[in-house]
Amino acid sequence: MSTLAAPNSIDTRPLREVPAVEVANLRKDFLRRGKRRGVLPGRRRAWPALKGVTFRMERGECVAILGQNGSGKSTLVRLLSTLLIDDGGETRIFGHDARRESKAIRRLVNRVSVEASFFKKMSAAENLAYAARFYGMTPKQTRGRIPEILARVGFPPERRNEAMEHLSRGMQQKVALARALLTSPVLLLLDEPTTGLDPRSKLEVQEFIKEVRAAHDATILLCTHDLAEAESLADRIGVLDRGELLFLEPVEDVRRRFGVATLEEAFFAATGRSFEEERPEDEEREVFA
C-alpha cells in the first residue's frame, strides 16, 4: 500500500493490480447558445470539449498533457476528479468506475489547479484544517501534520496564521500543494500548477512535485502550457488538441515519431500550428473547456 494512503481509508484503497487511470473513448460536450435571434435566445448546440479520449496511466507514473487554452485539459482533469459527468466512454481510477463509484475515487484523488482557491479571510492553517476534516482528519491529527506539511512546501512558519488574502500568489500555490498532499492522494491532478508564478516560485513548485514523486508512490497527471516543465517532470507526454488526444508517448518517442529535436517542433508537426498560436475558436473553446 502507498505511503501516501488516505489516513482513514475505508474500502477505497487503490488496487495494486489495476492501472491508476484507464480512460476509454471519453467524451464531453457542453451546450452553448448561439447568437440571439431578435428577442429570442439563440439555439443551443453541443460543443465537444473532449472527443473520444483514450489513454492509460500506470501506478507511480507521471504523465504530462500539453495543450493550448480550450484544448480540453481542464475538462479532462474535472472528469477524472468527478467534478463533471461525461457524455460517453468510460473512466476508471484504480479500478473504480467514475460514474458509479465517485465517492471511492474522491478519497484517492486530489487536485491543484491554476487558481489557488481558498477562503481568503481564513489563514493557511485554517484552510488546511477545513480541507483535512473532509478526509476524516481530526484536530488532533492536523495539529502536528499541518505545520509539517507547510514546512515541506517551504512555507514560512511565522505566516501560517496570516489571512490568505495577504499572501502572494506563489505562497498561495504552495498552500494549494500542501492541501493536496495533506489528504494523501494516490492520484494527483495538477492543472497548470505553475502558470502565472514568478520563475523562483515556479522552480520551487516543480522541485516539490519531483520530491513528492520520488518520496511517495503517487501517480501524477500534469496539464501544462509549459513544454520545458512537461519534459523535465513527465515520463510520457501527450498533446490534447481541440478535444483530441493526438498521442501519449515518452519524449524520445515523440521526437523520433516526428523526426524533430524539440517538443515545440513536435507540437507543430502534430497540430499544424505553433504552441503560441491561438485562433479565435480556441478563445471561444476556453470559455467552457
Added chain:
Amino acid sequence: MSELALALRNELVGLGGIVERNFYLTKRYFLWDATFLLWTVANTLTIVFIARAVDLPQAQQNLLATKLLVGGAIWAYLGIIFEIVTETVAWERWEGTIEYTFMAPLSRSVHLFGMGVYAVIYGILRAGILFVAVVAFIGIHLPHANYGAALALLAIASLSFIGIGMMTAVLPLISPEKGTQLGYIAQGLMLVVSGVYYPVTVLPHWMQWISKISPATYALRGDRASVLTGMSLAWADVWPLVLIGIGSIPLGLFVFHRGERYAKKHGKLKRSG
C-alpha cells in the same frame, strides 16, 4: 474499527469541519455581522413601533408589540438559516473553493446538515440578541414567557427550515448569478402565508390552505403562545412540524442531489458568478 464505524467517524469529523469553518468565517467577519445585526434590530423596531402608534390601551399595545416582535425575530432567524444553508454553494462559488469541497469524499447530506447545524446555532443566538435588544428598547415586560418552550419549538421547526433551505441552496448551482436572490423570494413567500405579523385568518382562503403546509405557521403560532401566555409545547404545533421535517429533509437532499448532477453534467460548478 469496523468499516461502518470508520465511515461514520469520518462523516462526523467532516460535519465538525463544516461547523469549524463557519465559526472561523463568523470570527473574521464579526464586525460585518454586528453591523448586519444592528440593521436587523432597526428593521424590527420599525415594525414593532407600529404597535405604539395604534390607539389602544398600554396593555393591548404591549401585546401587539410582542406579537410583532415574535414575527420579526422568526423572520430574522429564518433569514439566517436560509442565508447560511444557501451559502453552501454561493459563498464557496464566490471564494472559488466549491470544486475542492465537491470533490472531497464527504457525503452531501452530511455537508448540508453541517451547514444546517451551524445555521441553527448562529440563528438562535442572533434571534435571541435581537429579541432581548428590542424588548429592552421598547420596554415590554414579559413575566409569563416560557422561553424554553419557545426555543424547543424553534429547534423542531428548524428541521423543516433546513430541509427547505437545502432546496433553495441548489439555486446558485443552477443560476450562479440570480440563484441566491431566489432563496430570499422563497423565504418571503413562506412568511407571507404563515402570518408573520398577523393571524393567518386574515389571509384569503386559498392562502390559508397553503399556510397549513408551511412550518413557519406552527413556529409563529406556538412561539407567540409561549412568549405571551407561557404555554408549554403544544402537540398541535409539534406534530405538523415533525411531519413537515420528516418530509422536507429527504426532499431537500433529493432536490440538491438532482441540482448537483445537473451542475456536473453542464459544467456549472466551474463558473464563478
